[in-house]
Amino acid sequence: MMHTIRLLMIGLGNVGQGLLTILSEQRQALEASYGLRFAIVGVNDLRMGSVADSSGIPFENLLAAATKGDLRTIPAQKKDLTVEEMLAGLEFDVLVEASYTDLRTGEPATSYIRQALRSGRHVVTTNKGPIALHYPELQAIAEQNNVQIGFEGTVMSGTPAIFLGMKWLKAAGIYRIQGILNGTTNFILTKMEEGKDYATALAEAQRLGYAEADPSGDVEGYDAAGKVVILSNVLMEKPITMQDVERQGITQLTPGDIEQARREGKRWKLIGSLELTEGTIKASVKPLALPLSNPLAQVMGATNAITYATRYLGDVTLVGAGAGRLETGYALLADILSIYRKGSI
Known part of the structure; x- marks a missing residue:
């Protein structure tokens, strides 16, 4: 029927x-x-x-x-x-x-x-x-x-980041979430690693339609912060607001920062993060130089990824499209x- x-x-x-x-x-x-x-x-x-x-x-x-x-x-x-x-x-x-x-x-x-x-x-x-x-x-x-x-x-x-967290991992004891939650900034950082400066990388992102004419929502971390709030309220059941998220964008990163991270075996990513410690939630969006052994460090271009740290399954990472x-x-x-x-x- x-x-x-x-x-x-x-x-x-x-x-x-x-x-x-x-x-x-x-x-x-x-x-x-x-x-x-x-x-x-x-x-x-x-x-x-x-x-x-x-x-x-x-x-x-x-x-x-x-x-x-x-x-x-x-x-x-x-x-x-x-x-x-x-x-x-x-x-x-x-x-x-x-x-x-x-x-x-x-x-x-x-x-x-x-x-x-x-x-x-x-x-x-x-x-x-x-x-x-x-x-x-x-x-x-x-x-x-x-x-x-x-x-x-x-x-x-x-x-399916929310589906995975709510339907499969919630009972596994999620205590930390870290993610590349904005494809625009990940694209820009990928291009900077290829040798471009921030302004040139941003211009390319705008030409390809990844970034708006006013890119501040992406590059200053507001978009990712909104997603961090959603993840906290829904998956961690810890109500927070945009004002509770420590936020720093990528606009201050220089080619020198990118090169220094490369020499140290690291790669810069804009990471949205939630960490639950003794009942208290800490929320942030900021650039982090991740070791190349971290799965998030291997996610390039406009792709998104999220890692759930759980008590019973360890770290579970999901990689996929974040827009389109x-x-x-x-x-x-x-x-x-x-x-x-x-x-x-």
Whole structure:
């Protein structure tokens, strides 16, 4: 028997388009393996407008309209609804929240998520802001309304860092987490090791699309700090805020620092770290010169990695993509499938 999951999407940038691409390409596989079909009943994008149709909007039509930059070119029952109107007026099962990230307030995404949870709808998101700043509150609302919130894509894109920590390693006694949680800075440090100075390496990262025109969120460690907060709140069950993270970026590293580390058999990495000692959590994001024997020292380019230090399994390291259109889009699908497998949809 085929089951249809109705999705309302907020944000149709790279991540949202990545999800739609996967749903389109994997349509038959999802039907065969899970007995699932997906219907997009509404999409709202800050730049492209909004459309809604209870019968479902074809994935291909949405992708074509996104390429043109205007969702209103799609034939649909309703257009130009606000997000609040869509949340209140449409029939849907899961809110897919993939709007822009604000690590200062978490808005407007946090308000959208609250409204969906309170109306008894599941939520999946790749937006770090709401999870880093408001996770305990949002999780409590989800539990009160017997729904779930999935956020795998907030830390390492589709690489299952949160799933591994929560579902497999939590009972193993995690006492320390260290990770390369930002691909932009890892790319820059890799290029500096190849002989480029910081400014040249940053310019290359910007040219390739790894770094924004204003790269401060990455190179000053804010992005990684948000992920450290999420890991602490979710996996270590130690509520912290962005202000609790000791933060230092990579902008002060020089070619001389890189060369000195090389001579010592070490390699600089921007490391997000959590350490639990006698019930107290210490959180930081800062450059560390790691010995080459450390698995994190071998992770190059824009790749991410995370090491869980556990009481019963020792160190467990996961390496994979930390960003990307399809990679992050897949995280949304994985969260939806996880909710479905629990019989909640």
